[in-house]
Amino acid sequence: MLTSMNERFDIGIVGAGQLARMMVQAAISLGLRVRVLAESPADSAALVWPDIVIGSPNDPEVVASFAEACNVVTFDHELVPPKVLAVLTVQRATLRPNPKALALAQDKLWQREQFARRGLPVPRFHGVRSIEDVAAFAIETGWPVAVKTAVGGYDGRGVWRVASAPEAAELFASLPARGTNLIAEAWVPIDREVAAMVARSPAGEVATYPVVDTLQIDGICREIVAPAGISAHLSDKATALAIDVAKAIDLTGVMALELFVAGDELFINEIATRPHNSGHYTIEGCTTSQFEQHLRAVMDLPLGSTDLTAEHVVTVNVLGGPTGEDPRQTLAQALALPGVNVHLYGKSARPGRKLGHVTVLGENLEEARERAWLAAGLLTGERVESPR
Ligand SMILES: Nc1ncnc2c1ncn2[C@@H]1O[C@H](COP(=O)(O)OP(=O)(O)O)[C@@H](O)[C@H]1O
Ligand SMILES: [Mg+2]
Numbered sequence: 001m002l003t004s005m006n007e008r009f010d011i012g013i014v015g016a017g018q019l020a021r022m023m024v025q026a027a028i029s030l031g032l033r034v035r036v037l038a039e040s041p042a043d044s045a046a047l048v049w050p051d052i053v054i055g056s057p058n059d060p061e062v063v064a065s066f067a068e069a070c071n072v073v074t075f076d077h078e079l080v081p082p083k084v085l086a087v088l089t090v091q092r093a094t095l096r097p098n099p100k101a102l103a104l105a106q107d108k109l110w111q112r113e114q115f116a117r118r119g120l121p122v123p124r125f126h127g128v129r130s131i132e133d134v135a136a137f138a139i140e141t142g143w144p145v146a147v148k149t150a151v152g153g154y155d156g157r158g159v160w161r162v163a164s165a166p167e168a169a170e171l172f173a174s175l176p177a178r179g180t181n182l183i184a185e186a187w188v189p190i191d192r193e194v195a196a197m198v199a200r201s202p203a204g205e206v207a208t209y210p211v212v213d214t215l216q217i218d219g220i221c222r223e224i225v226a227p228a229g230i231s232a233h234l235s236d237k238a239t240a241l242a243i244d245v246a247k248a249i250d251l252t253g254v255m256a257l258e259l260f261v262a263g264d265e266l267f268i269n270e271i272a273t274r275p276h277n278s279g280h281y282t283i284e285g286c287t288t289s290q291f292e293q294h295l296r297a298v299m300d301l302p303l304g305s306t307d308l309t310a311e312h313v314v315t316v317n318v319l320g321g322p323t324g325e326d327p328r329q330t331l332a333q334a335l336a337l338p339g340v341n342v343h344l345y346g347k348s349a350r351p352g353r354k355l356g357h358v359t360v361l362g363e364n365l366e367e368a369r370e371r372a373w374l375a376a377g378l379l380t381g382e383r384v385e386s387p388r
Contacts, residue, residue, distance in 0.1 A: 002354070004309055007033075007069070008023050008033075008069055008070070008071060009033045009034060009035040009051070009069055009070045010032045010033045010034065010069065010070075010071055010211050010299060011027070011032060011033075011070060011071070011072050011073075011295065011298060011299065012035045012036075012037065012039065012066055012067055012069070012070030012072070012073045012074070013035070013036045013038065013069050013074055013075070013076055014037045014039030014057045014063060014066070014073060014074070014075045014076070014080070015036075015038075015039075015057050015075055015076035015077045015083045016036050016037065016039065016043035016044060016045035016046045016049075016076065016090070017043060017044050017076050017077065017345075018037055018345035018347070018354070018356075019044075019076040019077070019274060019275050019291075020043075020044070020076040021045040021048060021049075021290045021345060021346070022046040022275065022280075022283070022289075022343070023045075023055045023076065023097065023275065023291045023294065023295060024036065024045055024048065024049050024060050024275045025044055025291065026289060026291040026292040026294075026295055027293075027295055029198060030292065030296075032299070033051075033190035034051065034053045034294060035052070035053065035069065035070060035213060036049050036051065036052045036053070036085065037052075037053050037055060037057055037062070037063065037066045038054055038055075039052070039055075039056060039057060040055070041054060041272045042052065042348070044345045044346050045076075045227050047346045049318070049347065050383075051207070053066050054358050055157060057077075057080070057084070057372055058080075058084060059084075060082050060083050060084050060086070060087040061082075061087075063084050063087065063088065064087045064088065064091055064093075067088055067091065067093040068091070068093075070093070070145060071094065071321050072094045072096055072298050073088065073093050073094065073095050073298060074095075074096050074097070074253060074274075074294070074298045075094070075097075075102065075274060076274060076275075077274065078102050078105040078106045078272060078273055078274060079101050079106050079151075079152060080099075080102050080106070080386060082103065085099040085102060085103065088089050088306060095220045095377075096147075096253050096297070096298035097249075097251055097252055097255075097273040097274075098249075098250055098252065098253040100250075101246070101249040101273050102247070102273060103252065104249055104275065105108070105270075105271050105272060105273040106151055106152075107150055107151050107181075108148060108149075108150050108153075108270055109127050109150040109183050109371050110150075110185055110280050111270065111271065112125045112183065114248075115245070118227075118244075119240065119242065120245070120268055121241075121265070121266055121267050121268060122267060122268050123146075123185045123186045123188050123200070123260070123267050123269075124140070124185065125183050125184065125185045125186070126183070126184050126218035126371070127150070127181065127182070127183060128147070128182050128183065128184045129181075129182065130216055131168045131172050131260075131355075132167065133184070134147060134165075134168040134184050135165045135168060136160065137184040138161075138165075138168075138184075138186075141163070141186040141362070141380070143187075144161050144162055144163040144164075144165055144187045145161075145162050145184050145185060145186065145187055146159060146160070146161060146162070146184070146185040146187050146188075146385070147159075147162050147168070147171060147181075147183070147184050147185075148182065148183050148185070148187075149180055149181065149182060150181035150182065150183055151181060151334070155219055155220045155221075155354075156216070156218060156219010156220055156231060157219070159219055159320075161187065161261055164310060166329055177202065180225070184321045188260045188262050188267055189261045189262050189263075190261065190262055191261050191263065191280030192213055192228075192230070192257050192261045193213070193214050193215070193216060193258065193259070193269070194211050194212060194213055194214060194228045194230060194235075194238060194258075194261055195211070195214050195224075195257065195258050195259065195262070195276065195278035195279075196208065196209070196211045196238040196239050196241065196254065196256070196257045196281075196371075197209040197212075197242070197254060197256045197257070197276065197278065197290060198215070198239075198242040198243055198245075198246045198251070198254070198255055198257070198260065198295045198305075199253070199254045199255075199294070199303055200246045200247075200251045200252060200253070200255075200297060201252060201296070201300050201301070201302075201303060202299045202300045203300055204248065204253050205302065205303050206243060206247075206303075207288075207293065207303040207304070207306050208239050208242060208243065209226075209234050209279065209282060209286060209290070209306045210226050210227040210228070210235075210286075211227060211228045211230065211234075211235040211238045211239060212223060212224050212225060212227065212229075212278055212279075212281065212333075213225040213228040213229060214227040214277075214278050215225075216260070220317075220319070220354075221277045221278065221317060222314050222316065222317055223314065223315065223317070223369070223372075223373075224277070224278050224280065224281050224314070224315040224316075224370070225312070225313070225314050225365070226285055226308060226312070226313040226314075227308065227312075230261060231265065232266070234261065234266060235370050237266055238257070238266055239257055241257060241259070241268065242255070242257040242350055245257055245268070245271060249271075249273070252275060252297055252298055253273060253274065253294045253297045253298050253385060254274065254275055254276075254279065254290050254293055254294045255271055255272065255273045255274075256271065256272045256279060257271055258270050258271070258272075258278070267324040274294070275290045275291050276290070277317070277354075277357075280315050280343070280359070281313045281314070281315040281359050282306075283341070283343070283359065284309065284313070284341050284359050285308060285310060285315075285359060285361060286305075286306050286307055286309060286313075286359060286386075287304060287305040287306065287309060287312030287356055288303070288304030288306060288308045290306055292304065293306075306350065309361065310361035310362060311362070311363045311365075312362055312364070312365040312368050313355050313359065313360075313361050313368075314359065314360050314365070314369045314372040314377070315358065315359045315361075315374040316357065316358055316373050316376040316378045317342070317354055317356075317357045317376065318354070318355050318357055318358065318376050318380055319350075319353065319355065319380060320349045320351045320352055320353040320354040320355050320380065320382035321351065321353055321381045321382050322382075323351075323381060324349045324350055324351055324352050325349060325380065326349045326379040327344055327349065327355055327356060327379035327380060328344065328380050329381075330373065330379055330381060331344075331379070333376040333378045334358065334378045334379050337371055337375050337378075338371075339360055339362070340358055340359075340360055340371060340372070340375040341358060341359040342356065342358050342375070342379070343357050343358070343359070344356035344379075355380075356379065357376075358372050358375045358376050358379070359372070361373070361374040378385055
């Protein structure tokens with residue numbers, strides 16, 4: 001659609017993946033004028049939204065001219081190149097979250113350093129550049145260690161469990177670029193992984209969501225259960241940590257704090273300063289979805305209630321099956337199951353790709369989990385048993 005040059009937008013979203021798609025879905029009911037910067041017309045959000053600009057979200061000139069017509073600029077990802085952030089800062093665009101928070105969210109090493117400095121609980125870590133560095137670190141912590149890329153990893157790509165010096169050598173031999181910034185971390189004996197989501201507005205209003213269990217398989221988030229099956233003590237602690245971090249980084253918008261639970265201890269894993277996979281359940285499962293909350297927060301509107309709408313809420317991701325079947329082919333079967341809420345992102349099907357998610361609400365957790373996994377399995381043409 002052609003937009004007149006002097007029309008201003010309330011919000012510009014840089015990036016047009018499924019998170020942007022679900023943000024514009026929330027913007028419709030609030031009547032917000034939103035423009036989306038998409039890399040390609042086939043991007044998830046570009047497929048469904050009239051006000052799109054096609055261009056690279058990594059090109060400073062493209063993003064700068066996109067931002068000119070927007071009162072507020074937000075992002076559907078945090079991997080925003082520093083040169084893009086620099087140009088937007090010079091241009092005095094209103095970035096929410098702020099550029100420093102974004103830069104922190106994309107650099108796991110800097111994040112760890114900042115959090116450790118503030119006395120927040122993080123696994124033991126050290127920046128490493130060589131096999132010798134990893135081996136020296138392992139002398140202090142013991143094997144195995146987690147080795148990860150500081151920048152650019154996602155869905156477990158860029159995270160390795162290294163059990164010995166020879167394994168470290170093997171890893172380094174397989175890395176494409178020498179000099180990649182890497183972190184070595186103590187391998188945490190994780191009992192479960194949880195996420196705490198918080199929203200914060202420029203006015204300083206804060207809202208926290210229930211802490212959720214997140215199940216990762218092969219480094220990819222597969223299932224979210226709200227509320228998490230942890231003690232009130234641990235969940236209060238996780239929530240307090242999320243608020244601490246949100247204030248420390250002067251967050252605007254929503255942020256997910258990923259945490260490891262080991263015994264009675266909590267360790268911060270990483271943050272995402274945007275709507276997050278662990279919050280997809282909020283669309284049906286909370287009074288205000290994370291997507292609406294993010295828009296409210298970046299627009300400095302009052303935040304909404306984060307109350308659960310059911311005793312238990314389960315979301316299971318729909319990942320592309322091995323045959324690359326389009327989940328729409330089995331939509332009818334999934335929808336025939338009662339109480340199954342299906343979200344498909346319009347992406348082309350590829351094995352392992354996040355194509356959608358399903359959410360089930362219920363009073364009985366096991367029953368809700370079973371139905372959600374069954375529906376997700378039907379959509380990918382696989383029969384997947386609930387794995388817990
Ligand atoms: N120090 C660690 N100890 C044990 N497991 C870890 C450690 N760091 C990461 N993992 C596992 O790897 C997954 C992905 O790591 P993460 O740093 O969150 O990468 P990504 O950016 O791909 O999400 C985590 O969810 C966790 O299951
Ligand atoms: Mg992670």
